[in-house]
Amino acid sequence: MKQGLRQSMAWLHTWVGLVPGWVLYVIFVFGTAAFFQNEIDAWMRPELSSGTQVTPRALASADAALRARGAGAESWSVSMPSPRGGSGLSLSWRMPGADRHDRTSLVLDPETGQEIQLRETKGGFFLYRFHFDLHYMPVSWARYLVCVAALAMLVAILSGVVTHKKIFTDFFMMRFGKGQRSWLDAHNATAVLVLPFHLMITYTGLATLLFTLMPWAISANFPDRQEFYRSVFASSPEREASGMPAATVPLAQMVAAAGREWRGGVPSYVGIDNPGDAAATASLYARREDWKDDRLDTLYLDGASGTVLPSTRAAPGGATATHRVMVDLHTAWFAGYGLRWLYFLSGLGGTAMAATGLCLWCVKRRAKLPDPARPHFGFRLVERLNIGFIAGAPLGIAAYFIANRLLPQAMAHRADWEVNALFIAWGGSLVWAFSRPAKRAWVETLAACAALFAAVPLLNQMTTARGLLQSLPSADWTFAAFDLTMLALAAGFAFTARKVASHKPRPAPARKQRPPVEDAA
């Protein structure tokens, strides 16, 4: 090999960054939004009040509702609201003979216990799922695609560090108005300043998909997955329905039993199998409030008496513990609002890094085009895909939020249409990107992003009683912060659109003083 290490790393960085670059950008955009998935849930379900503390009265209403409407069901479930909001006290039940996923559900106000009619939405949860399951394709394909993209990301980060020869001397360099040099500076800055986050989130992201990526550890040691799960996680006592009716103890009693067993712990989810039977079994899953808290084992109660049933315990092990910490670091469930915003801002840094990297590919090659007015096919493709993804994906998210406020409440498949709105807007911007001159397409799609994000708080003000005019004075922080973030995003896109619109491409740089810039690309 004649090339030096740095040249070969630069080549690797360019192509490993470009080919899966759009998928990586999308993962970054949606993953960043997912740090606030509960808050987005709350905003997309404005009927829910902001209180999340479950009162004894609400528990009693849940008991009554399950007994009245879920009588004769094979199983009941009670999901407690997350302290971050976005979900009420949710009940569901499955009737005998129904499909495993075919559950009837209703949502109660955690304070009053009254039933709330929520609009149908997939909420922030969809944005979270999309960042590793994608959409309109089988989940397993999507995960393989995401795995490959994330592996490429890790390679791109490491080769990028090697390529970027002046990582420390250029640490604080950001030169505007210098064409390719500025793009390189911006790409380096967003990469280097947030480097600990980029490395962590990519590596732990791969760790969350561990068994997709490397299933052999399980297949070599266990006959099947079920066997693996049984030996690693706590398993429930297997009990058949006895056929003899017996009243199931009220939820409040189960919650109290959990508090005793877990020394003050609170359940986040209660599942009851064969309710109303003498052999009813309740499974209580603990909520973890703090990273420092121990992971509490699932608690199993006899439904008729409320006494604790014996169960196997989760196998403790170094590998499991390491894996869990990595997944925790990735999902940041433990993060308070200070740290959560840091995660979010770091995520925006990653998004900007992916975007500037994609743009840089074009910027570097534009100067070398034989005829800049008629670029070759590869260049045109990358340029248009950049527009359609970099501006299109956020545009889709804005459309998703807008659809949440504008679609009629009683619409059939309403939640699906919110998702469709996201992809219609995104697909539209891709079509737009391919059918307009590149620079105008940039300005127009970025301006459309700004307009749609600005429209979100406005529509919220018009369609709910929790717009900024009310949420700010009443300290309804989730709503206020959401709307203000939308305005900040709108301002950011408007600023970028204006910058692009007023940008005058400089004549091809005179190359006499210095050789062309060669590092990181």
Next chain:
Amino acid sequence: MIHLITALLSLAGFALLLMAMPRHQQDWLRRKLPPGTSRLLKLGGLALLAAGFALAGQGLGWGYGTVAWCGWLSAGAAITLTAQTNRERILARWRR
């Protein structure tokens, strides 16, 4: 409170590291500082960042604190970079 102090330590640390670099001394002061001063600034900057780590670890727990410290490192560096990029504007205001 711990978050705030960690953030300020990180910001001050990166500001010192910035001023420890001769190229940026030229930007801000229009002259270069003697090498001894630059070294002191560099050590001081690193010491402030280390102090931020110790504080975050002590105050927030070592696990949580490390994660938060990394976040504030990025934030502090980003703010310093923003100031560096807008130095002409800042200096113009200063001189007026």
